[in-house]
Amino acid sequence: MNVEYFAGPLGVIVLALAGHYLRWPRVPEIIAVWVSVTLIGTGLLSYQGILVGNWPAILVMIVNLIAATSAWDSIPWGHEHPNMRRRRYYVWWPLFWTALIAIALASNLAVAWLAIEFSTLASGALIVEMGSRRALEAAWKYIVIASVGLALGLIGIIFVYGSLRYQAMGWNTLNYSNLAHVYRHIPLIVREVATIFVVSGIGTKVGMVPFHTWLPDAHSEAPSPVSGLLSGLLLGLCLITIVRFIQAVPLPSSVSFSGPHLLLAFGTLSLVVGSLALLVQRDIKRLLAYSTIEQVGIMAIGFGIGTPWAETAALLQFAFHAVIKSTLFYTGGHLSVVYHSKRLDKITGIARDHRTLAVVWATGILALAGLPPLGLAYSEWMILQALWQNNALALLIILTAALVLTFAALLYHLLRGLWGGLDVSPSAVGLAARESASKMSGPETATAEGGQH
Amino acid sequence: MATAGLFVFLAACGLLWSRNMTHGVWFLAAEGLALTVMVWTSGPLTAATLGIGFATLAVKSGVIPGAMHRVISQWPTEYRQDQPLPFWAYLVAAGLVLAVGHVIQLLSPSGLILHRALFFYGLASIHLGLLMVVSRRHVLSQVAALVGIENGLVVLAASVAGALPTFMELGMLVDLLVAAAILVWMSRRIHRQFKSTDIVALRRLRG
Numbered sequence: 001m002n003v004e005y006f007a008g009p010l011g012v013i014v015l016a017l018a019g020h021y022l023r024w025p026r027v028p029e030i031i032a033v034w035v036s037v038t039l040i041g042t043g044l045l046s047y048q049g050i051l052v053g054n055w056p057a058i059l060v061m062i063v064n065l066i067a068a069t070s071a072w073d074s075i076p077w078g079h080e081h082p083n084m085r086r087r088r089y090y091v092w093w094p095l096f097w098t099a100l101i102a103i104a105l106a107s108n109l110a111v112a113w114l115a116i117e118f119s120t121l122a123s124g125a126l127i128v129e130m131g132s133r134r135a136l137e138a139a140w141k142y143i144v145i146a147s148v149g150l151a152l153g154l155i156g157i158i159f160v161y162g163s164l165r166y167q168a169m170g171w172n173t174l175n176y177s178n179l180a181h182v183y184r185h186i187p188l189i190v191r192e193v194a195t196i197f198v199v200s201g202i203g204t205k206v207g208m209v210p211f212h213t214w215l216p217d218a219h220s221e222a223p224s225p226v227s228g229l230l231s232g233l234l235l236g237l238c239l240i241t242i243v244r245f246i247q248a249v250p251l252p253s254s255v256s257f258s259g260p261h262l263l264l265a266f267g268t269l270s271l272v273v274g275s276l277a278l279l280v281q282r283d284i285k286r287l288l289a290y291s292t293i294e295q296v297g298i299m300a301i302g303f304g305i306g307t308p309w310a311e312t313a314a315l316l317q318f319a320f321h322a323v324i325k326s327t328l329f330y331t332g333g334h335l336s337v338v339y340h341s342k343r344l345d346k347i348t349g350i351a352r353d354h355r356t357l358a359v360v361w362a363t364g365i366l367a368l369a370g371l372p373p374l375g376l377a378y379s380e381w382m383i384l385q386a387l388w389q390n391n392a393l394a395l396l397i398i399l400t401a402a403l404v405l406t407f408a409a410l411l412y413h414l415l416r417g418l419w420g421g422l423d424v425s426p427s428a429v430g431l432a433a434r435e436s437a438s439k440m441s442g443p444e445t446a447t448a449e450g451g452q453h
Numbered sequence: 454m455a456t457a458g459l460f461v462f463l464a465a466c467g468l469l470w471s472r473n474m475t476h477g478v479w480f481l482a483a484e485g486l487a488l489t490v491m492v493w494t495s496g497p498l499t500a501a502t503l504g505i506g507f508a509t510l511a512v513k514s515g516v517i518p519g520a521m522h523r524v525i526s527q528w529p530t531e532y533r534q535d536q537p538l539p540f541w542a543y544l545v546a547a548g549l550v551l552a553v554g555h556v557i558q559l560l561s562p563s564g565l566i567l568h569r570a571l572f573f574y575g576l577a578s579i580h581l582g583l584l585m586v587v588s589r590r591h592v593l594s595q596v597a598a599l600v601g602i603e604n605g606l607v608v609l610a611a612s613v614a615g616a617l618p619t620f621m622e623l624g625m626l627v628d629l630l631v632a633a634a635i636l637v638w639m640s641r642r643i644h645r646q647f648k649s650t651d652i653v654a655l656r657r658l659r660g
Contacts, residue, residue: 162613171618187563217658
């Protein structure tokens with residue numbers, strides 16, 4: 001693993017602590033600049049890998065891009081939440097970022113597992129820092145459920161390691177390259193059991209249905225800049241960890257519970273549950289959280305199809321979703337502050353009251369709904385095409401229906417948010433028209449009209 | 454080694470059965486001690502096994518039970534007791550322990566299992582820990598259950614691979630230490646903010 005990538009988070013911790021003890025002004029701004037410099041450095045370090053399609057290079061670039069946006073958004077978010085303990089926030093935040101980089105770069109299943117477990121703890125602590133009872137409850141459920149899931153995943157990893165103990169290579173046994181080389185020496189039953197444990201266990205952290213119960217709570221109660229990282233990056237990176245394992249330790253397609261089969265099954269469930277749940281959401285951040293469940297479902301289907309075209313599509317879906325969803329979480333956080341509520345029925349009339357937020361919110365929701373030419377439309381189309389090429393017609397129909405439903409649900413919430421709360425009854429429209437006419441034609445006309453009534 | 458595994462299993466049974474949180478803490482410390490003995494008797498004593506043993510002893514018999522005990526001792530008596538275990542939990546516990554025998558039969562032909570008795574103790578302890586998470590209602594019972602599951606995983610790893618790689622053993626210990634520290638800190642906050650240590654109080658959010 002390239003240790004130079006960890007200079008970014010380490011720098012944030014040093015700056016945060018130095019800023020606290022030396023009483024520097026504008027510490028969040030300094031940290032945001034540092035994270036942006038790290039992003040540029042990552043680009044210079046890994047551009048060759050990105051050009052040749054090296055997954056870890058691409059993933060770490062996406063991680064640092066979203067981390068930079070999260071760091072910049074932490075500035076206004078910090079002003080909006082003055083009671084938040086800044087020093088603690090800027091210790092847990094870079095630790096969470098460290099875990100994300102480690103998951104992205106991990107070429108070893110054990111390292112990936114440890115990093116995922118650590119990401120749970122760091123992000124859980126960030127949720128607790130919100131200080132409310134709801135946040136405490138969400139963080140508790142998140143850490144307990146995710147830890148249980150990851151313990152199950154570890155059983156699968158232990159079984160794989162136990163089957164290859166004859167290699168006597170220590171933790172290098174669990175390198176993906178080694179696993180891909182010697183997987184035939186692992187008995188079929190052990191591979192099958194390990195796959196079920198790894199997919200279900202780490203799948204808990206992905207938030208795939210039916211292991212998703214912690215996700216809407218944790219994502220809605222986390223600080224918005226952290227929700228962006230959780231939703232945009234962590235879930236997708238955990239899914240990619242599962243995919244790397246499945247690719248390294250494949251099972252014959254005749255096996256009922258092979259990795260791709262499980263991904264397709266859990267992905268479809270997540271897609272259906274996520275898109276249906278969008279219709280009935282009343283909380284702005286829970287809306288985005290359920291949309292994430294739907295999106296990881298689409299990614300899981302893409303990876304489950306398993307063809308190079310579908311995998312590229314799923315990876316694109318991850319990248320586009322990371323950018324769009326994190327932006328939406330930041331915007332949703334600011335909207336909930338300016339409207340003093342997270343309830344969607346209270347966040348109305350955005351187009352009239354907050355034009356800039358309205359433009360960002362509308363663009364993000366339309367992108368999430370899959371409106372061309374915005375990114376997700378392209379990757380979703382690629383996955384539909386891959387399903388068609390693989391004659392998976394039932395899945396194609398389910399995905400199409402779910403995408404239509406998602407589009408309708410998101411559009412409904414968007415329109416209500418932008419223009420809801422405005423009185424559009426005939427009498428109100430007539431009154432508005434008269435007021436506007438009176439303004440245009442001056443006081444005399446207004447007096448005359450007033451006299452007619 | 455098998456005897457140490459048996460002690461871990463018996464302590465897991467005690468953890469599930471005991472309502473008294475102070476007793477639970479002692480069961481956890483006993484598990485940590487048994488694991489330390491297991492690490493030191495699993496093969497020739499090297500610097501690595503010696504280090505892992507001491508780290509296990511410090512974290513699992515010292516720091517984690519100590520932190521839990523400190524919190525419990527600060528609470529009034531009514532918060533030191535868990536609710537009675539529901540009757541169905543005893544039946545499920547018996548079923549889960551018996552199911553391990555079936556898993557051993559299923560996996561034996563693959564040659565995965567090095568030590569059948571140890572495998573039984575490890576997987577049965579994990580099963581009991583999982584059951585404890587869903588059936589026990591005290592916040593610290595859930596912390597104890599998570600630590601118990603992790604202890605069961607170490608026994609399971611010893612039964613199929615002799616031991617886990619040093620890097621992973623230490624990584625898991627650090628992870629467990631951080632997890633337990635955060636969860637114990639959260640338990641104190643839950644007690645302070647909800648005026649309860651029963652997880653039923655955490656019902657505002659519905660997934």
